Amino acid sequence: MLPEEEINSVSDDLFLLVLNLSSRIFNPSAMFKGLPIPPSHTKVLFRLAKIGPCPVSQLANDLIISRPNMTPIIDKLIAEGYADRYDNPNDRRIIMVKLTEKACTLLHDIENKAKSLFMEKLSSLDDKDLTKLKNIVPELNNIILKIK
Known part of the structure; x- marks a missing residue:
C-alpha cells in the first residue's frame, strides 16, 4: 500500500479533478436546465x-x-x-x-x-x-x- 502522504496527494488531485470537471466540463445547472x-x-x-x-x-x-x-x-x-x-x-x-x-x-x-x-x-x-x-x-x- 502507498504511504499515507501519497494517498493524500491522490485525494488532493481527485478533489481538484472534481472541481475542474464541475466548473469546466460538467455544469449541473446547464445539464438539468x-x-x-x-x-x-x-x-x-x-x-x-x-x-x-x-x-x-x-x-x-x-x-x-x-x-x-x-x-x-x-x-x-x-x-x-x-x-x-x-x-x-x-x-x-x-x-x-x-x-x-x-x-x-x-x-x-x-x-x-x-x-x-x-x-x-x-x-x-x-x-x-x-x-x-x-x-x-x-x-x-x-x-x-x-x-x-
Whole structure:
C-alpha cells in the first residue's frame, strides 16, 4: 500500500479533478436546465436505471435520502409517469419501484444533451490532448469503479 502522504496527494488531485470537471466540463445547472422534474428526482431515475427495480428503502439508502423524504419524490415520479410502484411478489410488505418507458426516454435525452455539451467543451482541445483524454478516461473509470 502507498504511504499515507501519497494517498493524500491522490485525494488532493481527485478533489481538484472534481472541481475542474464541475466548473469546466460538467455544469449541473446547464445539464438539468429545462427538465420537467427537479434534479433530485432525476437522481432517483438515474439510480433506478443503474440498479433496476428495487425497494424504496434501498433507493433512499443509496441516495442518502430519508425514507419519509423519498416517499414524496417517488409519488411525484409516479404521478408524472416516470416510475411505477408495485409490491414485491416475495414479500408484499416491500414496495418496489421501477422506471417507465417515459423515464427511459427522458434519461436518454439527458444523456444526449450531456454528450453534446461535452463535445462542445472538448472541441477546444487539440488532437494530442483529445488522444490523451481518450486513453485516460476509460482507465480512470475502471479504477474509480473499484472504489467501495
